[in-house]
Amino acid sequence: MNREFILTLEGVNKTFDGFKAISDLNFYMDAGELRTIIGPNGAGKSTMLDLITGRTRPDAGKVEFGRHTDLTRLNEYQINRLGIGRKFQTPSVYIDHTVFENILLSLPGTRSVWEALFSRVTPAQRDRIQQILKTIRLEDKAGLKAGTLAHGQKQWLEIGMLLAQDAKLLLVDEPAAGMTDEETARTGELLISLAGQHSIIVIEHDMAFVRQIARKVTVLHQGTVLCEGTVDEVQSNERVIEVYLGRKHEPKRHL
Numbered sequence: 001m002n003r004e005f006i007l008t009l010e011g012v013n014k015t016f017d018g019f020k021a022i023s024d025l026n027f028y029m030d031a032g033e034l035r036t037i038i039g040p041n042g043a044g045k046s047t048m049l050d051l052i053t054g055r056t057r058p059d060a061g062k063v064e065f066g067r068h069t070d071l072t073r074l075n076e077y078q079i080n081r082l083g084i085g086r087k088f089q090t091p092s093v094y095i096d097h098t099v100f101e102n103i104l105l106s107l108p109g110t111r112s113v114w115e116a117l118f119s120r121v122t123p124a125q126r127d128r129i130q131q132i133l134k135t136i137r138l139e140d141k142a143g144l145k146a147g148t149l150a151h152g153q154k155q156w157l158e159i160g161m162l163l164a165q166d167a168k169l170l171l172v173d174e175p176a177a178g179m180t181d182e183e184t185a186r187t188g189e190l191l192i193s194l195a196g197q198h199s200i201i202v203i204e205h206d207m208a209f210v211r212q213i214a215r216k217v218t219v220l221h222q223g224t225v226l227c228e229g230t231v232d233e234v235q236s237n238e239r240v241i242e243v244y245l246g247r248k249h250e251p252k253r254h255l
Contacts (some may be wrong), residue, residue, distance in 0.1 A: 052084065
């Protein structure tokens with residue numbers, strides 16, 4: 001292929017104790033794209049993210065970031081420094097530090113926590129933090145400890161921490177889990193606003209949320225791509241319905 005992608009997986013395989021979690025997976029993603037990945041439990045979604053971030057290595061196949069960066073030869077921190085950031089389903093924030101400090105600690109650099117918190121914050125750093133807080137709509141929470149935030153606010157803060165790291169590719173795992181309807185809607189608005197400047201992969205089970213944010217949906221099944229397309233295309237695909245439901249007479253809303 002001559003086309004240049006920000007992320008390429010070709011012929012990727014991964015087996016754990018005889019179980020083939022990823023099977024001849026081919027996946028291509030454009031820069032600035034917001035891609036949603038769905039699939040039943042055990043489809044290989046989290047394993048795919050593990051392979052991209054270096055948490056595990058493929059048995060075979062190619063995983064490339066950008067033009068020619070072979071991610072299979074790098075470890076997790078090297079991949080993170082390239083600009084690939086991952087947000088897990090459970091928020092991982094510094095609960096005893098303020099929202100402002102959480103963003104500060106995530107800015108690029110090799111400073112220790114002590115240096116980050118007790119050195120003078122430069123005007124450029126303060127401007128960057130304020131910009132991020134505005135993006136994630138937590139300006140009014142800057143001085144609060146992260147542990148006091150609501151669940152959805154912690155999710156937004158963690159996305160802000162990825163932005164502070166200058167992540168080019170954001171991997172976001174089930175962001176709507178445990179959220180109220182209002183929080184879910186605001187999370188969708190946030191992710192949509194970030195697309196274009198960032199490339200974003202969202203793994204999600206909540207199909208109402210998928211419908212809100214999705215431009216292109218990839219359906220994984222048994223570690224490989226079952227189909228790709230718009231939400232309407234994948235929800236009406238007979239193979240997808242069969243994989244999710246097992247019986248074709250069940251209503252599609254369960255997808």
